[in-house]
Amino acid sequence: MSEAQPILAMRAEGSTRSVWYAPWRFHGPRGSDTAWAVAFLVPYIWVLFVFVLYPICFGFWLGSQAQGFDELLDNPQFWATVFNTFLLAGVGVNVMLFLAFLLSGFFILPGRWIKALLGLFMLPWALPALPAFLSMHWMFIGYGGFMNSALGAVFGVEGPIWFNSYELAMGINVLAYIWKWMPFWTLVFLAGRLAIPQDIYDAASVDGATGVGRFVFVTFPLLANLYLVCTLLATLWALADFVTAYFVSSGAPALQTEVLATFTFRMMFDYGYVELGLAAGLIVLPLSIPLTLLLIRRLQTTELQL
Amino acid sequence: MSRLATSYLSGRSNYRLIEFCVEAACVVLGVWLAIWALIPVYNMALIAFSEHGAVFSGQTWPSQPSLHAFAVVWGQDFWYLERFWHQFGNSFFIGITTMILTLLIGTMTSFTIGRLKLRHGWMLSNAALMTYVIPASFLAIPFYRIMNIYGLSNNPWSVIAAMVTFASPYSIFIFQHYGKSIPMELDESARIDGATPLQIYVLIYLPLMAPALVAVGTYSLLLAWNEYLYQFLLLSSRDNMTVSVALAQFLNSDEAPWNYMMATAIIYALPPIAIYYASRRYMASGLTMGGVKG
Numbered sequence: 351m352s353e354a355q356p357i358l359a360m361r362a363e364g365s366t367r368s369v370w371y372a373p374w375r376f377h378g379p380r381g382s383d384t385a386w387a388v389a390f391l392v393p394y395i396w397v398l399f400v401f402v403l404y405p406i407c408f409g410f411w412l413g414s415q416a417q418g419f420d421e422l423l424d425n426p427q428f429w430a431t432v433f434n435t436f437l438l439a440g441v442g443v444n445v446m447l448f449l450a451f452l453l454s455g456f457f458i459l460p461g462r463w464i465k466a467l468l469g470l471f472m473l474p475w476a477l478p479a480l481p482a483f484l485s486m487h488w489m490f491i492g493y494g495g496f497m498n499s500a501l502g503a504v505f506g507v508e509g510p511i512w513f514n515s516y517e518l519a520m521g522i523n524v525l526a527y528i529w530k531w532m533p534f535w536t537l538v539f540l541a542g543r544l545a546i547p548q549d550i551y552d553a554a555s556v557d558g559a560t561g562v563g564r565f566v567f568v569t570f571p572l573l574a575n576l577y578l579v580c581t582l583l584a585t586l587w588a589l590a591d592f593v594t595a596y597f598v599s600s601g602a603p604a605l606q607t608e609v610l611a612t613f614t615f616r617m618m619f620d621y622g623y624v625e626l627g628l629a630a631g632l633i634v635l636p637l638s639i640p641l642t643l644l645l646i647r648r649l650q651t652t653e654l655q656l
Numbered sequence: 657m658s659r660l661a662t663s664y665l666s667g668r669s670n671y672r673l674i675e676f677c678v679e680a681a682c683v684v685l686g687v688w689l690a691i692w693a694l695i696p697v698y699n700m701a702l703i704a705f706s707e708h709g710a711v712f713s714g715q716t717w718p719s720q721p722s723l724h725a726f727a728v729v730w731g732q733d734f735w736y737l738e739r740f741w742h743q744f745g746n747s748f749f750i751g752i753t754t755m756i757l758t759l760l761i762g763t764m765t766s767f768t769i770g771r772l773k774l775r776h777g778w779m780l781s782n783a784a785l786m787t788y789v790i791p792a793s794f795l796a797i798p799f800y801r802i803m804n805i806y807g808l809s810n811n812p813w814s815v816i817a818a819m820v821t822f823a824s825p826y827s828i829f830i831f832q833h834y835g836k837s838i839p840m841e842l843d844e845s846a847r848i849d850g851a852t853p854l855q856i857y858v859l860i861y862l863p864l865m866a867p868a869l870v871a872v873g874t875y876s877l878l879l880a881w882n883e884y885l886y887q888f889l890l891l892s893s894r895d896n897m898t899v900s901v902a903l904a905q906f907l908n909s910d911e912a913p914w915n916y917m918m919a920t921a922i923i924y925a926l927p928p929i930a931i932y933y934a935s936r937r938y939m940a941s942g943l944t945m946g947g948v949k950g
Contacts, residue, residue, distance in 0.1 A: 390853075391768050394828075397817075397820060398784065398787075401799075401817050401821040405798040409790060409794070409795060456682070459682070463686070467689060469933065471693050472936075473694070473929070476928050478878075478882055478900070478924060478925050480921070480924075481918075484903065484918075485696045485921070486699075491712070493714070494712030494714050498714075503716050533693075583788075586788045587791075590792040611793035611885075614796075615793070627797065635789070642786060649785070
């Protein structure tokens with residue numbers, strides 16, 4: 351309160367500056383504000399040190415002790431695993447985000463039934479991963495599974511034993527991942543589209559932009575940065591994904607469809623090769639560090655000024 | 657919807673026909689999307705409502721629908737499900753605590769960085785994102801060892817700590833971007849009225865952030881509910897176990913009653929679905945990241 355008096359007085363005098371800036375606005379916190387700022391930041395800084403930095407350093411230390419790298423690079427199954435991870439986090443994620451982007455354009459259409467459909471479409475996201483993926487596993491189990499029963503009942507064909515073929519099993523893994531996570535990204539893109547002011551579209555339509563032109567010259571440029579940020583985040587999350595490969599295909603056939611996360615886990619806990627597992631975990635760093643740095647860079651320009 | 661859909665294709669003579677075709681295409685797409693979303697859910701229900709012997713007999717509709725499996729789960733009448741409701745409570749405790757802590761820590765951090773204009777605040781939000789450098793599942797081993805050092809092994813708080821750690825970077829990121837839509841002038845006028853930062857946080861910031869709070873709250877709750885690896889590693893005793901670990905136990909045996917497992921899965925899936933549909937109205941607006949400023 352004591353600070354407020356001279357400020358009000360200053361305004362009343364009619365300062366010659368056309369815009370008046372509050373002193374606390376551009377000079378950072380001062381006095382008791384700093385105390386508050388520190389108090390507010392303590393919980394997260396504590397989390398960051400205790401549960402992020404320490405485990406990461408510990409992991410690096412364990413990894414630097416590990417002798418497993420040579421052995422790992424000679425392991426043909428490891429390279430198959432890297433390829434599978436690429437299929438999921440590289441190909442699958444991009445297909446998912448592209449579809450989510452298109453679908454967000456569908457769900458933005460006005461209409462009561464489209465709103466209701468969006469609710470239904472979001473169900474996979476609200477459904478916990480484990481039950482959903484266990485259901486997927488039993489659905490594609492082959493004879494007696496729902497998929498083959500349905501194929502038989504509707505088309506009269508006999509479905510394959512899905513998890514006996516590498517291509518089918520891997521396809522189902524990627525499909526399951528897309529099924530589970532596409533709704534979330536559709537919602538994020540929908541939020542992005544809703545944030546585009548209508549007058550931009552009005553101005554574009556005065557200039558004659560319709561249909562495809564509207565999409566190519568207005569919607570996409572405005573959402574391009576969001577799209578990139580989402581791709582980076584989704585890739586980082588997909589690299590860490592354990593549940594899909596572990597429960598949908600469970601590595602079948604013959605552990606061919608494992609990803610790095612499940613490979614690491616199996617090496618460490620099923621076979622007790624802790625060093626090999628740690629080495630396999632650290633192998634993603636050359637990929638995840640640039641992705642994170644790029645994400646940080648892009649986030650600083652996410653706010654698009656027009 | 658027809659007006660907007662046809663505005664894409666305006667200026668044609670056979671306007672009616674095009675309008676009809678667009679509408680029909682929308683309906684066809686809608687039906688496909690509904691089928692796509694529902695098939696695995698239907699499969700869950702199909703197995704859960706079947707008798708044990710009928711589970712993999714090639715049926716597409718439960719021939720003799722029964723609630724037997726649900727009754728077994730309800731009464732905890734099966735070896736793997738002896739402590740089901742207790743474990744359900746554990747899952748709930750972990751999920752809700754993760755949600756509350758994520759919201760609290762996330763808003764406090766983003767409030768300080770975004771509203772108190774801390775000079776090097778951006779460094780903290782960047783540091784938060786560095787959490788993603790080592791994907792969560794590769795951090796499991798160091799985490800496991802460190803929890804032993806902290807004396808938190810086989811303790812639900814270790815899972816909560818892990819979940820809050822992985823949910824926080826994204827929540828700070830969403831809060832910061834959503835917070836930019838709240839005018840700074842509100843804080844300034846509150847300060848002229850003598851409000852402390854704590855009062856601004858509680859009375860102005862939090863209420864105006866409600867949509868983002870709902871969205872991030874749902875996100876963090878689902879993150880904890882989806883999680884398996886950390887719950888499996890960090891919680892070993894039957895009394896501390898969560899439902900997702902108990903569910904995966906069914907896979908240890910070859911001849912497990914899958915209808916019991918699916919009934920358990922359906923009951924486990926109900927709370928997040930209820931929470932999602934209760935908070936659905938706020939989701940889209942709350943998830944806005946980096947909106948477009950006109």
